[in-house]
Structure formats: C-alpha cells, structure tokens
Amino acid sequence: MPEMKSIRKLDAVVVGAGFGGMYMAYKLREMGLDFVGFEAADDVGGVWYWNRYPGARCDLMSVDYSYGFSREIEQEWTWSEQFAAQPEILAYAKFVADRLNLRPLFQFETRVVSAKWDDDRSLWIVATDKGDVFEATYCIMATGPLSVPKEPEFGPLSNFKGELYRTASWPKENVSFEGKRVGLIGTGSTGIQVVPEVAKEAKELYVFQRTPSFTMPMRNTKFDDEFTSELKRHYPQIRSVAYNSPLGGVRPQSTRPYFSIPLEQRQSLMEDAWKQGGLAFLGTFSDLLINEEANEEVAEFVRGKIRQVVKDPETAEKLIPRGYPIFARRPCLDTHYYEAFNQPNVHLIDCIGNEIERLSDNAVHTQNETVELDALIIATGFDGMTGALLNFEVTGKGGLPLADKWADGASSYLGMMMHGFPNMFLICGPNGPAVLANIISLNEQNVDWICALIDHISETGQHCFEVTQEAEDQWMDEVRSLAELTLVSKAKTWYTGANIQGKPRGLTVYTGGFKRYRDSCDEIAAKGYEPLVLN
Numbered sequence: 001m002p003e004m005k006s007i008r009k010l011d012a013v014v015v016g017a018g019f020g021g022m023y024m025a026y027k028l029r030e031m032g033l034d035f036v037g038f039e040a041a042d043d044v045g046g047v048w049y050w051n052r053y054p055g056a057r058c059d060l061m062s063v064d065y066s067y068g069f070s071r072e073i074e075q076e077w078t079w080s081e082q083f084a085a086q087p088e089i090l091a092y093a094k095f096v097a098d099r100l101n102l103r104p105l106f107q108f109e110t111r112v113v114s115a116k117w118d119d120d121r122s123l124w125i126v127a128t129d130k131g132d133v134f135e136a137t138y139c140i141m142a143t144g145p146l147s148v149p150k151e152p153e154f155g156p157l158s159n160f161k162g163e164l165y166r167t168a169s170w171p172k173e174n175v176s177f178e179g180k181r182v183g184l185i186g187t188g189s190t191g192i193q194v195v196p197e198v199a200k201e202a203k204e205l206y207v208f209q210r211t212p213s214f215t216m217p218m219r220n221t222k223f224d225d226e227f228t229s230e231l232k233r234h235y236p237q238i239r240s241v242a243y244n245s246p247l248g249g250v251r252p253q254s255t256r257p258y259f260s261i262p263l264e265q266r267q268s269l270m271e272d273a274w275k276q277g278g279l280a281f282l283g284t285f286s287d288l289l290i291n292e293e294a295n296e297e298v299a300e301f302v303r304g305k306i307r308q309v310v311k312d313p314e315t316a317e318k319l320i321p322r323g324y325p326i327f328a329r330r331p332c333l334d335t336h337y338y339e340a341f342n343q344p345n346v347h348l349i350d351c352i353g354n355e356i357e358r359l360s361d362n363a364v365h366t367q368n369e370t371v372e373l374d375a376l377i378i379a380t381g382f383d384g385m386t387g388a389l390l391n392f393e394v395t396g397k398g399g400l401p402l403a404d405k406w407a408d409g410a411s412s413y414l415g416m417m418m419h420g421f422p423n424m425f426l427i428c429g430p431n432g433p434a435v436l437a438n439i440i441s442l443n444e445q446n447v448d449w450i451c452a453l454i455d456h457i458s459e460t461g462q463h464c465f466e467v468t469q470e471a472e473d474q475w476m477d478e479v480r481s482l483a484e485l486t487l488v489s490k491a492k493t494w495y496t497g498a499n500i501q502g503k504p505r506g507l508t509v510y511t512g513g514f515k516r517y518r519d520s521c522d523e524i525a526a527k528g529y530e531p532l533v534l535n
C-alpha cells in the first residue's frame with residue numbers, strides 16, 4: 001500500500017517564485033493568510049534563475065525592472081548599470097528574498113502537477129510531484145509568460161551527442177567554448193545576446209538564422225556614485241512616472257507623428273535615436289506601431305545601418321529583416337551583434353529555404369548542408385503566454401480542462417481571472433499588458449489588485465468569486481479591437497502563438513498600455529467588482 005499523505009488545508013497556493021510569486025507571497029504573509037508557494041527551481045528568480053546563458057541581460061532598464069513597493073529595498077540595493085545582466089538581476093531577486101525572508105514561504109524543487117476545482121466544496125485541490133496534496137481557497141498562478149521553452153520542430157535534441165545547451169536551462173557551472181565548433185539555433189532576443197559572447201571564445205560559431213530580427217544597439221552604461229545617489233533620491237517620482245505611463249516604465253515618450261516633420265529632420269532624429277541606443281526610436285515618434293508607412297521608413301533606416309556595420313554585403317543582406325514591421329517582433333537590444341559577423345570565425349547559415357531537418361551525433365543537417373559541431377546551443381524561444389499554464393493539469397468548474405477552455409485561444413478577464421475557474425488568479429496572464437509593459441510594475445499592480453479583491457471577498461463574508469462570461473467576452477472584445485489598431489500582430493511571433501505549430505493564433509496581449517489597463521482595474525474595484533459573482 002502506498003503511504004497515504006495527509007491533505008493540508010490552506011487559504012491559498014502560489015505557483016512560481018519569480019518576481020510575481022515573490023511579491024504575492026510577501027503580501028499574503030502581510031495579510032495573515034495561510035499559504036504555500038511552489039517553485040520548480042531550487043531558489044527564487046523565475047526566468048532569471050533559468051536563463052543564465054552568456055550575454056543574458058534585461059532589455060528594460062534596471063531602474064524600471066525592480067520593485068517599487070519597498071522604499072527600504074530601493075535604498076539598500078544598488079544597480080551597477082543601466083541594463084542589468086542576468087547575474088545581477090538574479091542577485092537582486094535573492095537579495096529581496098533574504099531581506100524579506102521569503103524563502104520559508106516556498107517549497108522549492110517542487111512542481112505542481114495538477115490544480116483541480118472541487119465544485120462541491122468550492123476549493124482548489126493542488127497536487128505536487130512530491131506526492132503532496134493541498135486544498136486551498138485560492139489558487140494563484142505566478143507562472144510567468146516565458147517559462148516553457150519551445151520544442152523545436154527538428155527534434156529530438158537528444159540525437160545530438162556533442163555538448164548540448166538550452167539557453168532557457170543553462171547550467172550553473174561555467175561553460176567554455178574555447179577551441180570548439182559551436183552551433184547556435186535561433187536569432188531572437190536570446191540568440192542575439194549569445195552571439196557576441198560565444199564569438200569571443202569559439203573556434204568557429206555557426207549561427208542558424210530563420211527569421212532575422214531587428215536589433216538596435218543597447219549602448220549600456222555603468223552608473224557612477226553620483227548618478228546612483230540622485231536615482232535613490234528620486235525613486236518616488238520615478239515610480240510615479242512609471243505607473244502612469246503606457247509602458248509602466250520611465251522610457252521617453254513622444255507625441256510627434258512620424259510624418260509631421262520633413263524628411264531631413266526625421267533622418268536626423270533617427271540618427272540621434274541610433275546613437276542614443278536602447279528603444280530611443282519608440283520615444284522619438286508617436287505612431288511607429290500604428291502607421292505602416294512610418295514604420296517601414298524606420299525599418300529601412302535600420303536596414304541601412306546593418307549594411308554599414310556588416311562588411312560582407314552578402315551576409316548583410318541575409319541579416320536584414322524584411323516582410324514584417326519593425327517593433328512587431330520584440331525589438332532586440334544588442335551589444336555588437338552585427339559586428340560579430342565581421343569576425344572570421346562567425347558564420348551565418350540562412351535557414352530560409354534551407355530549413356534545419358534534423359540533428360545527428362555531431363552535426364546539424366539543413367536541407368542543403370551538414371554542419372559538424374562540438375557544441376550546440378538551442379535558443380528557439382518559448383511557448384509564450386500560455387505554455388506554463390497548459391503544462392500541467394488545470395481543471396475548472398464541472399471538470400473543464402483549461403486546455404479545452406483555451407482550445408481556440410487564451411481568453412481571460414484582465415489577464416487575471418477566467419470564467420469557469422473560480423478563485424483562480426493569474427499574475428501577468430494572457431490578455432493583460434504583460435510583455436508589452438514593464439512586467440515588474442505589472443506584477444506589483446496585479447498582486448495589489450488581487451489582494452484587495454481577496455480582502456473585499458472576506459469583508460463581504462463570502463468565499464468564492466467568479467468572473468461572468470459576459471465580462472470576460474467584453475474584455476476579450478476590447479483586447480481584440482485594440483490589437484487591430486497596432487502592427488504588433490503582423491509578425492510571426494510568440495506574442496501571437498505563431499512560433500508554435502498548431503497553437504491557436506491571435507495576439508493575447510492587451511495593447512492599450514499599462515496606465516489605461518491600471519485605470520480599468522481601479523475602476524472595477526471602485527465599483528465594487530461588479531463583473532464578479534461572489535458567493
């Protein structure tokens with residue numbers, strides 16, 4: 001007879017110890033709730049725990065990409081540069097966990113394998129891979145939009161018998177590519193960060209590129225003491241600007257439409273934006289994500305820069321993105337990416353019309369060539385937005401599997417709740433502004449809103465909430481109609497599910513901006529959460 005484990009009764013479970021789960025755990029403890037957090041990794045950090053590949057760096061500024069809920073943490077933690085690298089962000093997550101004593105709130109190295117709603121008792125039954133079962137009033141998913149790597153079509157990866165690395169689960173120990181023939185598959189934000197780093201070491205680096213990405217120079221800068229003390233003095237103002245902006249961050253914005261000024265001036269502003277680096281273009285003109293002609297002129301400007309940097313014209317033409325709007329795929333920020341292709345040891349393998357067919361013991365085989373390798377790095381992206389939530393068994397009312405609810409595409413209310421899944425919260429779920437806004441600001445906003453709702457439910461003496469189908473449909477109509485206004489859905493990306501074979505297509509992101517989203521959430525709270533049925 002297998003040992004019967006006792007069932008523990010809780011107010012809540014939290015799945016995930018990334019920045020969303022950590023803040024949620026902090027708040028639930030403040031509220032005095034009995035809860036447990038679960039995390040598959042052996043420590044906090046979420047996406048920054050796993051993605052420790054060479055060159056990993058956040059493409060949002062460290063000042064934005066940090067918690068604003070604690071004045072103490074803001075003052076005690078010091079960022080070293082404008083765009084922080086993965087080791088520093090992970091160190092920050094660990095610092096916060098230490099400072100707030102969050103680790104005891106989580107069971108690490110534990111995966112949730114199922115979360116099932118019990119209709120009769122109105123609670124969630126949550127089972128883990130350790131064989132433990134918990135019953136909880138609330139089930140809170142802080143599973144992150146980018147936690148399940150995509151399985152590439154040319155698998156299985158185990159066919160390759162050389163050194164195999166996945167950027168999304170990079171080993172903790174140091175990896176050396178010195179003297180090795182290295183292959184890299186994937187040229188999204190991740191691959192673009194990997195190339196210049198591995199190019200420094202590898203004997204040969206073969207970059208397998210299918211869709212070229214637009215990337216702009218990051219032009220990262222170190223913070224000096226004077227800047228840091230000014231920064232720390234102004235955090236309250238910085239947060240206030242961030243929370244009231246469409247991006248949830250302190251990036252510059254513009255009200256200037258692209259064609260409102262003459263060509264010469266446009267060119268000069270674009271030169272400035274290129275020199276400034278980061279996402280300065282988006283702060284230079286107001287309509288680059290809605291005006292196709294403006295977008296194409298900026299794209300052409302960037303194509304010209306690629307031609308200037310890359311010395312071999314044939315390689316430059318292959319690296320130049322075409323056929324989709326700039327900024328519709330997530331714009332990458334690089335440090336000497338195009339320059340790396342001027343090195344004699346870096347080779348571009350164009351996979352357009354030359355798809356990767358399979359891996360063998362020591363090679364990648366495309367339709368037209370075989371490339372022999374000692375090591376292979378897989379940077380083929382993620383099953384974004386929905387992957388983590390569909391990675392285990394989640395069933396709602398009447399035993400409805402989440403996979404069935406989302407069979408035609410992910411629907412939700414505010415990216416935080418779903419009809420048919422009472423007392424379940426998603427932090428930064430699909431159809432919220434996650435991934436187009438600063439996800440740390442959004443984590444904080446979502447957690448605060450959810451906790452206020454939990455308080456409200458207990459104040460009313462109820463135990464259960466469910467969003468109505470009508471409210472969810474209305475929200476989804478708004479998400480879709482806003483999506484039609486932008487060019488973001490016009491590229492084949494993980495934003496739309498188009499990177500995964502068989503996944504329903506559609507932009508599952510609220511494109512109205514962080515501020516407008518936050519206002520909508522606040523209004524719903526102020527009106528007593530009318531779209532929710534409490535019982």
Ligand code: NA7
Binds near residue numbers: 146185186210351494
């Ligand atoms: P992305 O942006 O989804 O990029 C994945 C890359 O992998 C992309 O260039 C893909 O080309 C490529 N890919 C995927 N499958 C294949 C196959 N079969 N053959 C060749 N190339 C392939 O993921 P990232 O990890 O780079 O970035 C994700 C987010 O992390 C980013 O947006 C930031 O928010 C941070 P494709 O486009 O499919 O032709």
